[in-house]
Amino acid sequence: MRIISGKYGGRRIQPPANMPHTRPTTDIAKEGLFNILQNNIDFEEIVSLDLFGGTGCISYELASRGALDLTIVEKDPKMYEFIKKTSAMLGIENFNLIKQDVFGYINTCHNQYNFIFAGPPYALTTIDDLPRLIFQKQLLKKGGWFVLEHTPRNDYKKFDFYKTERNYGTTIFSIFIQD
Helix, strand or coil: CECCCCCCCCCECCCCCCCCCCCCCCHHHHHHHHHHHHCCCCHHHCEEEEECCCCCHHHHHHHHCCCCEEEEECCCHHHHHHHHHHHHHHCCCCEEEECCCHHHHHHHCCCCEEEEEECCCCCCCCCCHHHHHHHHCCCEEEEEEEEEEECCCCCCCCCCCEEEEEEECCEEEEEEECC
């Protein structure tokens, strides 16, 4: 796993072996996503939320590009500790790591974000609830982006606020934008 661009660009991060519930976003898919984002988002102005933080790779990329404020939600103790250790090693300071179930966090959250990323386990049976809850709970600021990583078996084209998707084989990013 590597950080593609920015302050930490080129740095390699070695995630722990034996991550039964974590599937890191591939470098190719992540690079494709960030090519889209850099043409549409001013990273230095965003407050971000990374749901199902996993290895933290999306937030490290955001931090590397100058994100103003980062929040990561990860409930797995092993991955939580990995993210904590890696963010300290990189020297990321504008960072809030929360050890909690994502749905519990969403239901109690009163913050708003410019950018939300969710990379849930592909087998998550409640994945379709994520876009509904994000908008129902008004977690995005006006013009904010929500990116949901999923497999081709999920289709969000008819969901409210859906704008487009990008396909990277078994990884699809559905993009929703708050009007």
